[in-house]
Each structure stands twice: as structure tokens, then as C-alpha cells.
């Protein structure tokens with residue numbers, strides 16, 4: 293018999309480490325994690341970790357021969373800024389990597405006669421508003437509006453959402469005997485902010501970077517204009533969204549891809565919040581016009597009514613709680629020596 297596991301890809305990343313910690317806290321320890329990097333030392337002895345590339349088919353096949361995969365949290369991705377430097381490599385990881393995992397999930401579903409649950413974080417980056425006046429006119433986008441991403445990462449995420457829907461509804465639709473479909477579910481996250489890790493390679497990174505720099509008494513030059521407004525969410529809510537969507541009864545889901553968000557604020561307001569707790573912080577604005585253009589194409593806010601209605605989504609950390617109860621105290625502790 294193969295051991296039944298939850299597979300987490302991108303396990304050493306920001307969402308991955310937070311998700312694994314939460315799963316362990318809930319007493320779930322049959323976790324197989326995969327990443328091109330080792331896990332942080334605090335997690336190393338607690339899960340089965342494989343260092344490897346999600347694009348390595350031989351590795352994925354070996355994993356399937358050894359484990360029965362019940363659920364996949366497919367978190368591995370190259371984020372929006374990094375992907376612009378190596379678009380083809382991003383496509384390989386973000387799209388081909390996802391396709392390989394969907395295939396494995398599909399084979400496993402068929403083999404065991406029960407759908408594999410496939411949870412996929414998508415992003416605000418799948419939206420693309422053409423200019424600032426349109427951005428102002430459509431401040432709270434619905435899932436089907438403005439799906440015109442202008443980055444490789446956003447395009448990859450949007451297409452993978454579609455692939456996921458295809459694998460959960462139409463895969464091998466002309467075959468005489470239809471296989472068991474994958475149970476694909478996805479949330480579109482806003483910019484995520486963790487107190488314990490600093491993101492790398494994203495374009496919403498100016499928020500968390502500002503905060504982590506202030507706690508280390510380092511000056512920070514924000515790469516977008518003060519009036520730039522996008523939605524954000526504290527990491528515990530992101531993990532909560534993934535777990536809640538995974539636990540929702542399938543008959544409650546009216547869609548496979550949901551917006552989820554918590555609070556929206558401008559970069560200037562972000563600075564004000566940082567200054568409340570770190571009054572000596574030196575934060576200036578030096579927009580990088582190319583990264584600015586990417587953030588300008590993202591909406592100010594996302595309408596997450598469907599997630600609230602279908603599976604009871606509700607952020608626990610609004611703006612105030614995020615800063616005062618989660619981010620600031622934990623970040624202060626983390627950088628205490630400064």
C-alpha cells in the first residue's frame with residue numbers, strides 16, 4: 293500500500309511554509325512537500341520533503357509510485373516581477389509545471405476512483421485594466437471582468453485557472469468512459485503580507501518590504517507612487533482561505549475560481565500605518581515606471597461576494613487587526629536585536 297499524503301509544492305515559499313505550519317497545528321502530518329529549496333530548519337523533521345523541480349516528470353512519477361496523493365496544494369510559481377526577467381522560464385514553471393501536476397492528479401483520481409482535491413492560488417495579477425481612469429471606474433472587480441493580464445505571471449495564472457476548470461469538467465470529454473475528474477478549486481489572492489517572511493519577485497512586495505525595512509531601522513524607497521492602491525491580505529487569512537475552500541462541500545461551489553480579499557489601501561496609506569508603529573521609519577517614494585505600470589493595471593479592490601456566499605469566506609484580519617495584532621508585534625519580535 294502506498295502512504296496517503298497531502299502534496300504541497302512550492303513548500304519552502306511564503307505561503308508554503310505558513311500552510312505547512314497550520315496543517316501541522318491541526319494535527320495533519322502526512323505531508324509530502326516539494327520545492328527546489330530545502331525547507332526552513334523548523335519544519336525539516338516534521339514532513340517528508342523532496343528537493344526537486346515540479347517540471348521533472350520522472351520525479352513526479354516516482355512520487356506517485358510511492359504515495360497516494362489525496363490533496364495537492366500547488367503553490368510553486370515564479371511571481372510577477374521575476375517572471376518578466378525570464379518569461380519563458382516562468383511559463384515553464386507556472387504553466388507546464390501546473391499541467392504536469394493536473395495530469396498526475398487526474399491519473400490518481402481515476403486510479404483510486406475518487407477525485408483528487410487540487411487547490412491552486414491564483415492572483416490579482418490576472419486582471420489588467422488598461423489605464424488609471426478605467427481603474428477608478430471599476431474599483432471592485434468581479435471574477436469575470438477585466439481578465440486581460442499584462443504580465444507573463446498574470447497570463448500564466450489565468451490560463452492555469454482555465455486548465456484547472458478543464459480538468460475538473462471536460463477532461464477527455466470525447467472518451468467512451470469518462471475518467472473521474474480532478475476537484476480543482478482556486479482563489480485569487482491580493483498582495484499577501486507575512487510577518488515572518490519577506491516576499492521575493494512579486495510586484496506587490498513594496499507593502500511588506502516597507503514594513504520589514506522599518507522594523508530593521510532601514511530606510512526604504514517605495515517603487516510605486518503614493519496614490520497607488522491595490523488590495524492586500526495578511527498571511528493567516530490567506531492560509532485560512534485555502535483551507536476553507538478545500539473543506540467546502542463541492543455542491544456549495546457555484547464556481548471553481550473565487551476572488552478573496554481583505555483590505556485595500558494606497559502606498560501612502562501603507563506608509564502612514566507603518567509610521568504609527570515605527571515613527572522613525574524613513575520611507576520615500578521613487579517609482580520604477582515599469583513596475584508601476586504593472587501595479588496600475590491591477591484593480592483597487594476585488595469583489596469577493598461569491599466566496600462569502602458559497603463557502604463562508606470572511607477575513608479575520610481587517611486593516612487594523614492585520615497591522616496591530618498580527619504584523620507589527622510579530623515583526624517587532626522577529627527583528628528585536630535592531
Ligand code: SER
Nearest residue numbers: 371372415494495496
Ligand atoms: N504578490 C504577487 C506578485 O506581486 C501577486 O500575486 O506577483
